[in-house]
Each structure stands twice: as structure tokens, then as C-alpha cells.
Amino acid sequence: MWIFCPLNGPATLKIGLMNLAMTKIGQHVSDWEHYTLRVSNFTGELWQVYFSEHSGGGWVDAYDLEYIEGNKPIVYSSKHGHASFPHPGLYLQGSSKLGIGVRNDTARSKYFVDSSSKYQIVAAEYLGDGVVTEPCWLQYMREWGPTIVYDSRSELDKIISILPIFVRFSVENIFDLFPTELYGEEGPTGPKEKDNWEGDERW
Numbered sequence: 001m002w003i004f005c006p007l008n009g010p011a012t013l014k015i016g017l018m019n020l021a022m023t024k025i026g027q028h029v030s031d032w033e034h035y036t037l038r039v040s041n042f043t044g045e046l047w048q049v050y051f052s053e054h055s056g057g058g059w060v061d062a063y064d065l066e067y068i069e070g071n072k073p074i075v076y077s078s079k080h081g082h083a084s085f086p087h088p089g090l091y092l093q094g095s096s097k098l099g100i101g102v103r104n105d106t107a108r109s110k111y112f113v114d115s116s117s118k119y120q121i122v123a124a125e126y127l128g129d130g131v132v133t134e135p136c137w138l139q140y141m142r143e144w145g146p147t148i149v150y151d152s153r154s155e156l157d158k159i160i161s162i163l164p165i166f167v168r169f170s171v172e173n174i175f176d177l178f179p180t181e182l183y184g185e186e187g188p189t190g191p192k193e194k195d196n197w198e199g200d201e202r203w
Helices: 154-160 165-177
Strands: 002-009 012-013 017-022 026-037 046-053 058-063 089-097 100-106
Touching: 012 089
Parallel strands: none
Antiparallel strands: 002 026, 012 017, 012 100, 026 046, 046 058, 089 100
16 A cells, blocks of 8 residues: 655654754655555455555564454554554654654544545556556656755754753764654655565565
8 A cells, every 4th residue: 555645744853851843854745655465365364564664664463453443454654754653652763772863653643544445556467457557647757756955964953052061972973873864855756666566575
């Protein structure tokens, strides 16, 4: 299941017990996110769900998922970042050991998409040519948004300036632990240009 998100909001940094909301860093136009259901070909039973998380992701067994309306697995999308997770809570993109990185927060909400009823089949190559008519936008092989380079130094300097003097120098080195997406972002490519369109999911 592929989901197009028109805007990725600014990041929130976690440095120990401090949470610092950025104004621009991490914000960019458009994102393609996805999750994958692994189903038994013999029984139709759900075995696993793959949750994509930024440049990676992971499989979660069916028994460790949350469900709604009986047998519909819940996919939580993180605030601003759109990465998908199996449970609500905080997922840190960075060093969980040090408690430093970019927050990925998920929670239950009144806002949701029922992808069991609101979806469009856009491709099924394995069925043969012409069985499913692919929409024109699926053939768009360029970036779906502009390349953005953030003035990260000015925002990070503001963060450093509010920290106690005895931790400022160590924190400057800690910024190297943050994901590279924090400092700039190219427009995302479409589903067909992802390596998992034809290959296996990333681990």
C-alpha cells in the first residue's frame, strides 16, 4: 500500500530530557510512504506487516500488531515524518542509547484513513499486460518535490545557545548523530523507482 503525503512537517529534536521543535529543519514538500502485507497464498491469513521507516523498516508478526474492527491491522504514521510503526509511542531516529535524535511520535487520533475501503489498484504486473491499467502518474520518473537545503547551522546554534555551558561543546559533536535528512532533502521519487517495488523490503 503506497500513500502520498503532500507535506512533511519540521522535525522535533530530542536531546536527553529536552525537546526542541524546529521551524524549518526537516520540512519538505511531498513524501511517498508504504506498508506491505504478507499473506498466506493458501489460507489468506495475514502473517506479517512491513512498516517503512525513512530509509529502512522492518517486518512485524501478525500476533504483535494492533487491530481495529476485528481483523484490520493498524498502521501508525508519525507526526510530521510519516514513518509507519505498529504501536503508539516515541520512536527515536538517532541514538536511543544517548536519548538524542529526531522524534517520531505516534498516537491514536480521530483522523485516520481506512485503506481497506479507500484504495486504488495501480499495478499488478504478475497478472500480465493489460489486466490492470496503470495510471499516468505512476510513470512519472522524476522527483516529486524540490530539493531543499536548510540553513541548519543557524537553528542549531540557537539550540546550543540555550544549553548549559558545560554541555555545549559535547552537544556540538553529538549533532553528528542526527540523520542526514535533517540538513537537506531531495524531492522523493515515485513508487516505481523504489528498490522494493520489484525487490524485497529493506531490513
